[in-house]
Amino acid sequence: MRAPDETTIKAGQTLLSVQNVSLSFGGVKAIRDVSFDIKKGEIRAIIGPNGAGKTSMLNVINGFYHPQEGEITFKGVKRKKMRPHDAATGGIARTFQNVALFRSMTTLDNIMAGRTLRMNKNFFWQLLRYGPAEREEIEHRRKVEEIIDFLEIQHIRRVPVGRLPYGLQKRVELGRALAMEPELLLLDEPMAGMNLEEKEDMCRYVIDVNNHYGTTIALIEHDMGVVMDLANRVVVLDYGQKIADGTPDEVKSNQAVIDAYLGVAH
Amino acid sequence: MAQNAIDKSVDTFPKFLLVNARERGQRPAIREKDLGIWQTWTWAQVKDEVKALALGLKELGVERGDKVAIIGSNKPRLYWSMCATQSIGGVPVPVYQDAVAEEMVFVLQHAGAKIAIVENQEQVDKVLSMSDRLPSISHVIYDEPRGLRDYDHTRLKWLNEVQKIGRKAAESKYSGDAWEKMIAEGKGSDIAVILYTSGTTGNPKGVMLTYDSVVISSQNANAFDRLTEKEEVIAYLPMAWVGDHIFSYAQSYVAGYTVNCPESPETIIEDRREIGTSYAFAPPRVYENLLTLTMVRMEDAGRFKRGMFHYFLNHARRWGEKILNKEPVPLGARLIYWLGELLVYGPMKNRYGFTNVRVAYTAGEAIGPEIFRYYRSLGINLKQLYGQTEAAVYITAQPDGEIYADTVGKPSPDVEIKIEPSGEVLFRSPGVFAGYYKDPEKTAETKTPDGWVKSGDAGFFDPKTGHLKIIDRAKDVGKLNDGTLFAPKYIENKLKFYPNIKEAVALGSSRDFVTVMLNIDLVSVGSWAERNNVIYGSYQELAAHPRVYQMLAEHVDEVNKSLSEEGPMAGAQIKRFLILHKELDADDGELTRTQKVRRGFIAERYGPLAEGLYSGAKEVDITTELTFEDGRKGTVSARVKIQDMKTHPPAAAPMDKAA
Secondary structure, eight states: OOOOGGGSOOOOOOEEEEEEEEEEEEOOOOOOEEEEEEEETTTEEEEOSSTSSSSHHHHHHTTOOSSSSSEEEEEEESSSSSOHHHHTTTTEEEEESOOOOTTSSHHHHHHHTTGGOOOOOOOHHHHHHHHHHHHHHHHHHHHHHHHHTHHOOOOTTTTTGGSOOOOHHHHHHHHHHHEEEOOOEEESTTTTTTHHHHHHHHHHHHHIIIIIIEEEEEEEEEEEHHHHHHHEEEEEETTEEEEEOOHOOOOOOOOHHHHHHHHOOO | HHHHHOOOOOSSSHHHHHHHHHHHHEEEEEEEEEETEEEEEHHHHHHHHHHHHHHHHTTTTTTTTEEEESSSSOHHHHHHHHHHHHHTTOOOEETTTTTTTTHHHHHHHHHHSSEEESSSSSHHHHHHGGGGTTTOOOOEEEEETOOTTSOOOOSSEEHHHHHHHHHHHTTTTTTTTTHHHHHHHTTTEEEEEEEOOOOOSSSSSEEEEEHHHHHHHHHHHHHTTTTTTOOOOOOOOTSSSHHHHEEEEEEEETTTOOOESSSSSGGGGHHHHHHHEEEEEEOOOHHHHHHHHHHHHHHHOOOOHHHHHHHHHHHHHHHHHHTTTOOEEEEEEHHHHHHHIIIIIIHHHHHHTTTTTTTEOOOOOOOOOHHHHHHHHHOOOOEEEEEEGGGTEEEEETTTTTTTOOOOBBBBBBBBBEEESSSSEEEEEEOOOOEEOOOOOHHHHHHTTTTTEEEEEEEOOOOTOOOEEEEEEEGGGGGGGTTEEEOOOHHHHHHHTTTTTEEEEEEOOSSEEEEEEEEOHHHHHHHHHHHOOOOOSSHHHHOOOHHHHHHHHHHHHHHHHHHSSSSGGGOOOOEEEEEOSOOOOOOGGGGGGOOOHHHHHHHHTTHHHHHHHHOOOOOHHHHHHHEESSSSEEEEEEEEEEOOOOOOOOOOOOOHHHO
């Protein structure tokens, strides 16, 4: 496995910034006054112990939760309230901690489903099937086949995903997210529950996606080795608060991070 | 094709390419499934692609005689690389793509490759990681650019870029028919390819084959099975293996037929089904896997389907081969077979991708007779052949209508075979190799001055059929004291085809006669015991049961009978046998981890039993140490009976038919 060259990362502008965001569910404060940014073209990791608020943070970014305080700027546009659907059309795609695919549909159809937002012809054209709708479908299929080729899942193209082993399901899910051609890809524990070989494969795909499509990636991960190898920058959450932010090396030697992971009395 | 065969001036593969582009320019030459669709290149298109690549290589400095390594799975561009290299007088050296870096470095160094053409990032990484030990390599060319964008491209080139360079050169420096002139400079006696064989001991050896030998082998093979430009084959076996080189490259160029490259190694079964190959080649395990897959799936099928499947399969078992061999078959049986074709055989062949298959070969190792007959009974013309890299594959093959599960066929056209007194098979043909690259010593060891090549395999001609049978590696074949040939593995394999026998160890080298130690198969014998009210308390007790001895004695007798009918093997019949009181186990060092018996070790460990087999004793006491699964050691003592067997007189062989 190979970490991307520092020089190749476009020192792009900020793609998404989170400013002083707080989120609470009733009396539980899930996120407290967190700020960080994601730069275009980088792989940004969000780490932290269990219950630190990582998944909540991801849900805030893609509009599933609405923070009570703070604001989020995506592509220079401030947004206060939006639905996940808007986030998706806006160029944010994600995968889930526990695989969320259409189990009885084939790999091909699952990934094709990821193209739905990019279908322009309306329902009636598609009902007609021929003409513009057909041309459009062929174009989409082409994109989907490129993704299948990219993720090396040709052999399961026609297999219902419910029958696939977990590692492959995760890959299909990544494929579906890629089908949206997102600008920002959110991965919620892409390597959870995988064996070493599957993890190494997944790491390679994440790097390749970043490298080949130039997709900005924000990922949550528990495996520190993976994070240190993949990420350009890491933000560390603990009890809903940001306790560190920086390159993997900086974060690794940060005392607050060590305390959070090893546990000290609060 | 016939035309090509006569035209002696067409003696190299680039020349065949020009002929194909001229005579069948619009016919498909090669296909690759990419993005879910079969992409096709015609012979005319292939010519253009190869030309661009060849001139590109020329511009990168490939000279006549230079070696070009080709590393990757079966892809059109890698096959073109082979022809492109040959067209400018270079020698392609295909390398096994799954070889570890160490092995690869040996081959690349030994061949002194100037350029490596590789499939993808994985192979690029491998070659670059050893670049300090490979000073001869000036450029690495890759086919699949993915992941390689940020690499240092001073010595690295994308294949498309090389072709671009070539196309530019074709308009200036090498305009007109400059390339065709380069091709014309090639001669049949030049080295066409160097194929490294993975030696079981020591380093791989580079087998040099001339154009003449590869072309003649291919022409003979095409004529033997009447292959035309209409064949479809699927290329999925390693390109560095002589079989693939001949089937998917040489024979295709000579006959002009179409080669199909699968989408990925995992999709071969599906791809084969879509293509419907007409000429197939696979090692036995491929056929085994297909059959196992079928049987497993059928177990999950509904009762009606399962019943239908088994009914027609039984019918096919009885009549299928006879119909395939064009023997007389009653009309009723034919009608039911026809119905079966409609309902079962046809759909199944379609699944296997064998609907259009005319000839299918298996080679490499012995195929189980059951598996072999299964495919033949469905009407698939599955045959066996025997080949080696040193012979450009073909040594023997089974002609249509003369198919046996346990032979490898008759000498292929133009091949002479003789059997040494030691049992070793020697062959001579126009297809034999020119020598091992940079290794005249090994060449002299293997190839006699008058052209005979030692195969390293022991075999004999079956007097009944006139076909060659391969029995074992020559070095494993011993002799009885009276000079009779003794091939332990051959005897053991015959015994192991019985489900009741799990392992067999044959003794006899430098002894007076052959004896065997057997292991019962607990599952099979256990279920027999249940059905026949045989009561036993332990493995040891079951193994020593008189009725088990009686049953195995029948098996041994049958083996003796079949040995008696096989000419030189008749003297190696089993005189005495015993059933071991414990299962042979890798933990005790009796089997290798790949479940092969370690004959020498067993003879030593069970010394008293081996002695008993030759001393005439009726019973022998033995105590052996054994290792339990958790690593503890214990001992087991037993009294093992030894059974005498009678042998059969050698059957009078109808030699006239063999000749």
